[in-house]
Amino acid sequence: MARGGQRQHGATRTTTRRRGRELDNEGIIPVLARAVREVEGAAQRGRVKPAARIKFQVVAMLAREERQRVKLDPELPEGQRAEQLKRLDGIGTILAKTTARDTTLLSLLAEDAFVPDAARILRQDMLEAAGVETADVPRPPSTTNGHANGHANGRTHVVDLDRQVVPRSVLSRQLANPFLRPDFAGAHRAPQARRLAGWELIEPLLESFERAAGGATSCMALPEESSVKAPVGLELMHHQAQVVAAAAAGHRTFLLADEPGLGKTAQALLAAQAADAYPLLVVVPSVVKTNWAREVGLWTPHRTATVVHGNGDTMDGFADIVIVNYEILDRHVGWLGSHGFGGMVVDEAHFIKNKTSQRSQFVLQTADRIRERTARPLMVALTGTPLINDIDDFRAIWQFLGWIDEKMPCAELMERLEATGQTPIDPGFYPAARSAVIDLGIVRRRKVDVASDIPARRIADLPVELEGEVGRSIRAAERELARRLVERYDTALATRRSGAVVDGIDHALVRQVAAWEREGSGDKPAGGGENVFTMMRRIGQAKAGLAADYAAQLARSVGKVVFFAKHVDVMDTAEALFAQRGMKSASVRGDQTPKVRQANIDAFVNDPDVAVAVCSLTAAGVGLNLQVASNVVLAELSWTDAEQTQAIDRVHRIGQDQPVTAWRVIAAQTVDSKVAELIDSKAGLAARALDGSDDEVGSSADVQTEALVSLLTDALEARAAR
Structure with missing residues (x-):
């Protein structure tokens, strides 16, 4: 390999x-x-x-x-x-x-x-x-001519016209349906603000999810299902049938935020069937394209699905369901907007949280064009982790669903807010606003509440000692990083304006120094040294063999194991150790073709001799069903609890019949253990905003800064104690 x-x-x-x-x-x-x-x-x-x-x-x-x-x-x-x-x-x-x-x-x-x-x-x-012979690579069309296309909501999208393609089968469909016209019955209505005219409302709406939960979960009122049936041979759980029944009753926008593993794909496909939202566009990460096509065959077997690869040369323009991945959306955004879709599903919708990214912009543009041509299309955002960094992650998802635009709520939400009779200056506005947004279609259920047949899961930390020269080198590098932070702190303290008095440690300055270090982490320190990112990378490399050894022992004693890592070299080390032990492993990485990736997943699931799935934390952490295993080894730490949870929930999901244990390998006496504590402390964001928990809401994006704060504070306290 x-x-x-x-x-x-x-x-x-x-x-x-x-x-x-x-x-x-x-x-x-x-x-x-x-x-x-x-x-x-x-x-x-x-x-x-x-x-x-x-x-x-x-x-x-x-x-x-x-x-x-x-x-x-x-x-x-x-x-x-x-x-x-x-x-x-x-x-x-x-x-x-x-x-x-x-x-x-x-x-x-x-x-x-x-x-x-x-x-x-x-x-x-x-x-x-450089004089190295290479295999010939097919030359794509020129990508030099970029053009900016304006849009109704004021966004500007840089569309590379030379990259734009219209697959031949799509042209055939257009010729076969020459009288296909837009349906303007659902044309955009301008929001009518009366009491709320002049108010800035987006920030208060977001804030309502931070402070107005009051112990209530974030879930719209759902009907009790009656006649919703699953295809022969499959079982539709009660919570899944409720969403399908809501779509059958006429509801058309859903932020389906069930915890990972509760069968969101099936709910989306059956909701589209209930709403007759065909043709249906499904935008997904590339790693799950093949899996989505399989799910279509399972849950809606009488509907045809086509997967768009590259320029779409092999796609079927007449298919009921078109599946395309984020990475190639830019070349297909032109025809997708005019194809006459009756609905759109965005899988792993937290991928679009950064509204400035092209990925997000193209998704939002396509959604707007579908709404312009189709009366009340079905719009579904699927994500078990809608909040990763902070409450602002909601913005792009709400905009995709048509609940807000760049500056204000759209017509339906504005009417609901006006009906409250309150403004953001009134304390009662916030719980009422939160309810108004939820009723538009937020659906959040937890495993503990709706799937009692799914066994429990636990996260067990496995401390390891980094010994020998590698361990000494990492600890020395960490001491040097702490020394550099202290030096920067002392310099900043010495240059304060005269008259400033600091009693003990100035914690505000500590946080500022940590922020400076994090913001400048791309610069290599003078005279060498490490930053927090390279430190974690080196620690991951040092843990690789230990984590793989533990995974091998688990596989020998309890059966199949899923091994997650962030970096390719850690995965390589693990695969080499498994091969050395005579154990078969399957690799799931971001640079594989969908066909190869699916073949490796199938081998792990179906072949009893394949003992370990070695998975990329970023590429395999979403959309995969690996519940054939009940043990997960996390060889490297993520920077967010959401990413860690997504990985574990590849195993802890519907279909699992064993308790799940995630073994988190942590390098003792290093910054690795501090990061683990910080990730755990930041796990309350979705719990507070969506599940009614009283946990403090914080940003997961500042884990790096908090790790540096901890390092600097420990170093200053140790100096003071001497």
Whole structure:
């Protein structure tokens, strides 16, 4: 199996033969050095444009591959190895500084980040420029002509017209239905504000979910199902049938936020059938496209589904259900808006929480165009974790559902708010506003309440000691990070205006210093050193063998195990150890094709000899059913409780008949243990906003900052005690 970054979207090397490298200007490193300087220059001139972003991603990808090759090449003299690694470190430093200038580039550094066609081609060109023979990569259409298309709600979408495609089968459908016209019966109505005219309402609406729960769960009134039936051979649970019955009764917008594992896919498909919302558009993460097509065959077997891959050459334009993934939505957004869809489902809707991202913009644009052409379309947002960072995550989802626009509530919600007879200055406005939003279609049920037949789950922390040189190195790096924070704190304290008196530790300044460190984490500290992100990465690498060993022991004693990690090298280490132990494993990663990914999932589920599924925390943490196992090993910590929960709920879901245990491997006496505590403390966001809990609502986005606060505070207290 290919390793590390070399497992990238088919652009593989056909040979590793390289020309001699007697001169410094030969090989891949000088090619990367020139390219990274070009990207750095682009970042210095302002926001990094698409072409430079592609170059940034390819440089990072090839630098990882080259580092791996240099470290493992047995024929490379040690002196030459050290020199090449030093030059690669220089490239990495420039990438980090560039990321600090434009933090949106961070997502491109993930090993399982989506790699577009243009990046694969540039990768091939750079390898060829370095004298490395490569397999030919098909050239996609030019992507240089970007155009901005305005939209009714005031958003501007950069649409690359050269990338726009209309699949041949879609053209055939259009020709077969020449008189297909928009249905303007549901045309947009302007909200009529009377008492609330002049009030800013979006923030109060969001705030109502922070402070007005009052112990109540966030779930609209649902009918008791009567005649809702599941297909032969399947069982529809009571809570699922209620949503289907609501759609049959005429409800048309749902934020279906049931906890993961309660069968949201089946509810969405049967709700579409009850509402006759065909053709139906389903937008999903790429990792679950194949699974959605399978679910259509199970729950609505008389309906046809087509999965859009690439330019859609193999799709069926006449299908009842069109399944497309977020990553290729940009090329299909044109025809999707005019296809005459009767409904739209967005799976893992928290993916669109960042309204400035193109992914979010294209989803919102497509939803608006469907509403413009279809009277009361069925709009469904599916997510078990609608709130990940803070309450503001609701905005994009509510906008997709048509409840709000950029600036104010839409007509139906405004009418409900006016009917309360109150304004945001009245205390009673907030519980009434919360109820008004919920009644539009928020559906939130917990496993403990609606699925008593699902066994319990628990999270068990498994502390491990990092021994030897690796452990000493990590602890030394953590001490150095703490020393640097203390030095920065002392400098800031010394430069305060005269007259400032600080008694003991200035905790406000501690938090400010931590924020400065986090914001500048892309810069490599002078003289070397680590930041909190690289520290966690190194800890993950150090834990990899220990976590894999524990997973192997579990698999031997209790059966199948799901192993989650964030980084490819940790997954590689685990797979190598399982192979060494004679254990079969299946890999689920972000850079696999849907066909390969599904084949690996099927092998884990159906083959008794496949003992472990080695999964990417980001790529396999959503949409998969792995309840054939009851033990999960979390080799690396996420930065959010939501991501951790999503991973565990691949196993803890309907169909599970065993208690589920998630074993969280934590490096003792390191920042790893602090991060684990912080993740647990931030788990109350959805509980407070949606489940009526009294837990404090906080942001999960500041876990990095809080970890740095903890490090600095401990160091200052230790200094004071001396």
